Amino acid sequence: MQNWDQNAYLAAQQEVAFYTPRPCGVLRLKGEDRQAFLQRQTTNDVRSLAAGLCILTVLTSPIARILDVLTLVSETDFIRVITLPGRAEATAGFLRSRIFFMDRVEILDESQQLAQVDLLGPGSGALLGEYGFYAGQRLDQVLSLNMDGMDVHCWAQPPFLAAGYRLLFPAGESSRLVALLSSLGAARLMEQEFDTLRIEAGLPGVDTGLKEEFTPLEAGLEALVSTQKGCFTGQEVIARQITYDKVTQHLCSLRLEGPVSAGWRLWAKEERPAGVITSYTESPRFGLIGLAMVKRPFDEVGSRLRVGISATEGCWAEVVEKPMKA
Numbered sequence: 001m002q003n004w005d006q007n008a009y010l011a012a013q014q015e016v017a018f019y020t021p022r023p024c025g026v027l028r029l030k031g032e033d034r035q036a037f038l039q040r041q042t043t044n045d046v047r048s049l050a051a052g053l054c055i056l057t058v059l060t061s062p063i064a065r066i067l068d069v070l071t072l073v074s075e076t077d078f079i080r081v082i083t084l085p086g087r088a089e090a091t092a093g094f095l096r097s098r099i100f101f102m103d104r105v106e107i108l109d110e111s112q113q114l115a116q117v118d119l120l121g122p123g124s125g126a127l128l129g130e131y132g133f134y135a136g137q138r139l140d141q142v143l144s145l146n147m148d149g150m151d152v153h154c155w156a157q158p159p160f161l162a163a164g165y166r167l168l169f170p171a172g173e174s175s176r177l178v179a180l181l182s183s184l185g186a187a188r189l190m191e192q193e194f195d196t197l198r199i200e201a202g203l204p205g206v207d208t209g210l211k212e213e214f215t216p217l218e219a220g221l222e223a224l225v226s227t228q229k230g231c232f233t234g235q236e237v238i239a240r241q242i243t244y245d246k247v248t249q250h251l252c253s254l255r256l257e258g259p260v261s262a263g264w265r266l267w268a269k270e271e272r273p274a275g276v277i278t279s280y281t282e283s284p285r286f287g288l289i290g291l292a293m294v295k296r297p298f299d300e301v302g303s304r305l306r307v308g309i310s311a312t313e314g315c316w317a318e319v320v321e322k323p324m325k326a
Contacts, residue, residue: 003190003192004192004193004284005187005189005190005193006284007187008187008188008189008190008193009189009193009196009197009284011121011186011187012120012121012163012187012189012193012194012197013121013197014121014122015121015122015123015185015187016119016120016121016122016123016124016126016127016184016185016186016187017119017120017121017186017187017188017189018117018118018119018120018178018181018186018187018188018189019117019118019120019188019189019194020115020116020117020118020174020178020188021085021116021117021118022085022086022206023085023111023115023116024082024083024084024085024088024111024116025082025083025084025085025086025087025088025089025091025092025109025111026080026081026082026083026088026109026110026111026113026114026168027080027081027082027083027088027091027092027095027107027108027109027110027111028078028079028080028081028107028108028109028110029078029079029080029081029105029106029107030077030078030105030106030107030108031103031104031105031106032104033103033104033105034078034079034105035047035049035074035079037095037098037099037103037105038057038072038079038081039229039230039232040098040230040231040232040233041059041095041098041232041233042057042058042059042060042070042232042233043057043058043060043216043221043224043225043226043232043234043235043238044056044057044058044224044225044226044229045226045228045229046072047229049072049074049079050074051074051075051076052074052141052142053073053074053138053140053141053142054071054072054073054074054140054141054142054155055071055072055140056069056070056071056072056158056161056224057069057070057072057224058070058216058221058224058225059091059094059095059233060215060216060232060233060234060238061212061233061234062233062234063234063237064215064216064234064235064236064237064238064241065212065213065214065215065234066210066211066212066214066215066216066219066221067087067090067091067094067212068083068084068087068090068091068210069084069161069210069221069224070082070083070091071155071166073142073153073155073168080110082116082168084206084210085206086206088109088111089109092107092109095107098233112171113170113171114168114169114170114171115168115169115170115171115173115174116166116167116168116169117166117167117169117177117178117181118157118162118163118164118165118166118167119164119165119166119167119181119186120163120164120189120197121164121186123185124164124165125165127181127184127185127186128145128154128165130184131145131146131147131152132145132146133145133154137156139156139158140155141155142154142155143155147177147180148176148180150169150170150173150176150177150180151169151170152167152168152169152177153167153168153169154166154167154168158223159201160203160220160221160223161203161204161221162203163197163201163203192281195279195281196281196282196283196284198279199253199279199280199281199283199289199290199291200283200285200286200289200323200324201322201323201324202220202251202252202253202291202322202323202324204219204220204221204251204278204291205278205279205291208262208278208279208291209251209278209279209291209293214251214293215237215238215241215247216238217238217241217242217247218247218248218249218250218251218293219251220250220251225238227239227242247296248295248296249275249293249294249295249296249299250293250294250296250299251278251291251292251293251294252275252291252292252293252294252299252319252322253289253290253291253319253320253321253322253323253324254277254289254290254291254292254305254307254317254318254319254320255286255287255288255289255317255318255320255324256280256287256288256289256290256307256315256316256317257288257315257316257317258288258307258314258315258316259280259282259288259315260277260280260288260290260307260308260314260315260317261277261280262277262278262279262280263276263277264276264277264307264308264309264314265277265307265308265309265310265311266292266294266298266305266306266307266317267305267306267307267308267310267311268298268303268305268306271311271312273295274294274295274298274305275292275293275294275295275298275299275305276292276293277290277291277292277307278290278291278292278293279291283324285324285326286324286326289324290317292317294319298319299319300319301319301320301321302318302319303318303319304316304317304318304319305317305318305319
């Protein structure tokens, strides 16, 4: 594979590696009603959020489609809202449109001031331990680390959405932090290797699975949907999906018998439409693999489907377990 770094790929599985994602948006929500406001707008129960903790939640449209997946980091006087790459402006605009005249909420954009790095691999905890990270921390705890004079916020990422740890730090320190991680033995992952690891793990892509075509339950984000809270934007649709078993498709892992492209259709017997490819890669461990949004009942492990522009062209695919196993 062109420009493939086998050492970095292996380091992410066996040692430690880091990945610099496309710039994510960072918003600051101020005002006394900031927590109650986010409780009304997103899927998770934000009432548990306290200073020094973080929570993931989904911003959905009125018809429960994914607009953004947000990491909320609570500080003493504000909540920092971290958006998916490329979503900050749209998310800020949507949230501002939902502010009522009595809401004491202010939204500021800090995207240019802060940067992020993802740290992956079994050696990540030990590397961070040199700067005060400890293995027994709560999974939702945000630690403030001093890494060679750089102020870095660090928290664990949930395995159903990402891997390893997220580091948040001043944007002006990006080059210095990358150099520090490299000097500590962390290999740098480029997008191709990172994307392959993501597809192997069965995780939705930012541009391919976490988008307005799908609901959180279809994308595998049910852990971010609270059924114990009150109303939120899109809640009625999600409640119907749960109550009446109306989730009609799921994100599935596929082993493929030939190369495909994102957007190609899946077909069952008798030329029945069965879904669409969302991601594709050639894995050093598993060969040709992909992710697809697959309609029920064809989403069951072991289902064999044809992949192609039409029902009579293309290759065969088999639905397999997530994450993939050798």
